[in-house]
Amino acid sequence: MRLKKKKVIFVHPKIKxxxxxxxxxxxxxxxxxxxxxxxxDPRFTFSPWxxxxxxxxxxxxxxxxxxxxGVLRQHAFMMRERxxxxxxxxxxxxxxxxxxxxxxxxxxxxxxxxxxLNIDSYIKQIKGAVGVTFLKDKNGYFDNIGFGFGxxxxxxxxxxxxxxxxxxxxxxxxxxxxxLNPLQTGDPTVDNAKQSESFMDFDMKLGVHYKTxxxxxxxxxxxxxxxxxxxxxxxxxxxxxPRQLYIIGGYIWxxxxxxxxxxxxxxxxxxxxxxxxxxxxxxxRYNGILWFGLSYQLDNGIAVLFGAVPFYNSANNYxxxxxxxxxxxxxxxKYSYVRNGGMGDFEILVRYGFNFYKDKALTxxxxxxxxxxxxx
Numbered sequence: 001m002r003l004k005k006k007k008v009i010f011v012h013p014k015i016k017x018x019x020x021x022x023x024x025x026x027x028x029x030x031x032x033x034x035x036x037x038x039x040x041d042p043r044f045t046f047s048p049w050x051x052x053x054x055x056x057x058x059x060x061x062x063x064x065x066x067x068x069x070g071v072l073r074q075h076a077f078m079m080r081e082r083x084x085x086x087x088x089x090x091x092x093x094x095x096x097x098x099x100x101x102x103x104x105x106x107x108x109x110x111x112x113x114x115x116x117l118n119i120d121s122y123i124k125q126i127k128g129a130v131g132v133t134f135l136k137d138k139n140g141y142f143d144n145i146g147f148g149f150g151x152x153x154x155x156x157x158x159x160x161x162x163x164x165x166x167x168x169x170x171x172x173x174x175x176x177x178x179x180l181n182p183l184q185t186g187d188p189t190v191d192n193a194k195q196s197e198s199f200m201d202f203d204m205k206l207g208v209h210y211k212t213x214x215x216x217x218x219x220x221x222x223x224x225x226x227x228x229x230x231x232x233x234x235x236x237x238x239x240x241x242p243r244q245l246y247i248i249g250g251y252i253w254x255x256x257x258x259x260x261x262x263x264x265x266x267x268x269x270x271x272x273x274x275x276x277x278x279x280x281x282x283x284x285r286y287n288g289i290l291w292f293g294l295s296y297q298l299d300n301g302i303a304v305l306f307g308a309v310p311f312y313n314s315a316n317n318y319x320x321x322x323x324x325x326x327x328x329x330x331x332x333x334k335y336s337y338v339r340n341g342g343m344g345d346f347e348i349l350v351r352y353g354f355n356f357y358k359d360k361a362l363t364x365x366x367x368x369x370x371x372x373x374x375x376x
Contacts, residue, residue, distance in 0.1 A: 040244060040272060041222060042114040042137050045295055045303045045327045046071055046349045047248065047268045047279060052120050052131055052150075054246045054270075055220040056165030057209035059152040060122030060129020065321075067121065067353040073114040075329075075345035112139040121356075128153045129163070146171040150205070160212030167205040171227075171241070174198040199232035201240065217249040242272040260287040281305075288312070295327070301344060303329040318354055325349035 044050055049069060051058035061067065113136075120131030128151055135146035152165030174197070207220030227240030250266040261284065268279040283293035283305070289312045295303040307325030314320055329345035 040241065040270075042073065042116070042135070042139070043270075043277075043297075043300070044071055044073060044114070044116070045279075045297070045305065045329060045345065045347050046325060048250060048264075048266045048281065048283075049325070049349060049351060050116070050118065051209065051216075051218065051248060053116065053118050053133055054222070054268075055207035055209050055218045055248065056131075056150040056167040056205050057152050057163035057207035057220065058211075058218055059120040059131040059150060059163065059165055060154060061120075061211070062122070062353055065121065065353045066356050067119070068351065069116075069118045070350045071114070071116045071347060073112075073116075073345060073347045075112045114139070122154065129165070131167075133167075133169070141175060143174045144171060145174075148205070152207075152209075157210065158212075160210055160216075163207075163209040163211075165205075165207050165209070167207075169203050169205065170230075171201045171203065172198055173201065173232075197232075200230050201227040202230050203227055203241065207246075213252075214254075215249070215251040218247070220246045222246065242274070245271045245273065261285070264293075295329075297329065299333065301329040301331040301333070303327050303345070307349065321351075321353040323349070323351040325351075 041054070044053075047054065050071065052061065052069075115134075115136040117134040118131065119133075120129055122129045131150050131152075133146070133148040133150075135144075135148075137144040137146065146169060148167050148169035150165055150167030152163045155162045155164075202225065203222075204224040205220060205222045206224060207218060209218035209220075210216065222244045223241045224243065226243060229240070247269040248267070250264060253263045253265075255261045255263065264283040264285060266279075266281040266283070268281075270277055277300070278298045279295055281293060281295040283291050285291040288309065290308050292304075292306045295305060297303065305325065305327040307323065309320075309323050311319035311322055325347075326349070327345075327347045329347075331344050
């Protein structure tokens with residue numbers, strides 16, 4: 001009996017990797033898009049430090065490090081509301097007397113605050129990174145709390161690393177309409193929301209991120225499920241976050257000067273497939289210790305940033321990973337400088353990372369040819 005030789009099709013490893021990357025991009029771009037009633041993810045000035053928040057593939061940026069990143073953002077803005085018509089003014093208008101004050105729009109000052117804590121780490125045993133995110137978003141008439149957990153696999157591609165990550169998240173949406181005075185009354189969406197206390201949504205984020213020693217780029221899509229409601233009034237189809245697309249990139253240009261300076265431009269584009277906005281940032285960094293820069297936020301303002309690694313030269317290894325930053329955004333919209341309104345946004349950044357993998361000491365006797373065999 002003659003056996004037929006089985007044909008074996010060999011696929012080069014680089015082709016396999018290319019196909020995996022291609023399918024990830026196709027999955028992101030071919031998602032069905034539709035409009036929803038909702039608010040979007042908070043907008044932080046320190047977006048280059050929060051890449052793992054917007055892109056799950058950026059988790060585990062530093063190998064063998066456990067990274068903590070916290071941001072506090074406070075801002076104030078003005079919301080135009082319905083004008084209350086005084087009966088005396090109405091009688092005067094009927095008698096032919098015009099009151100100019102009644103024609104002026106009324107505004108209400110709203111204070112916003114966002115607190116973000118992000119923890120991520122690369123783990124050798126699983127050849128990937130894991131991360132958790134805690135978010136408190138108080139913005140206008142909403143007081144939301146979010147939690148997310150994600151995983152990113154890491155692949156070496158040429159001179160950099162490619163991360164493909166997925167994050168699962170829960171968002172508790174709590175409307176606060178006690179003092180709401182909208183321009184138009186009788187909206188069933190607002191009236192029904194006043195009767196509901198809070199909602200809980202489940203959603204996912206998918207991201208692809210590539211980083212080299214001198215540049216990085218990433219693309220991600222958030223709210224893939226469009227807000228899958230798991231608690232609250234499920235019949236009320238409102239306050240669901242819309243799908244969002246994030247594109248981020250940056251470059252590190254090391255200057256050939258006696259003093260070690262580097263220029264780092266960053267760009268961050270976000271869209272909900274109905275509107276889009278962009279942040280352009282330029283940082284100047286001295287020896288990796290001090291940095292400052294400017295950020296132009298389209299349709300928002302211009303920010304000034306300062307930061308430092310205060311214990312860079314410390315003998316204590318646990319203090320070297322502390323990084324502090326502060327930023328202030330001057331609003332450029334027509335509502336930024338309304339009387340008694342907010343002047344801008346204020347952010348504080350605290351970042352800490354330390355190496356929790358201890359190098360193994362080589363003891364005993366053996367051949368030196370095996371020393372570097374199992375290095376990653």
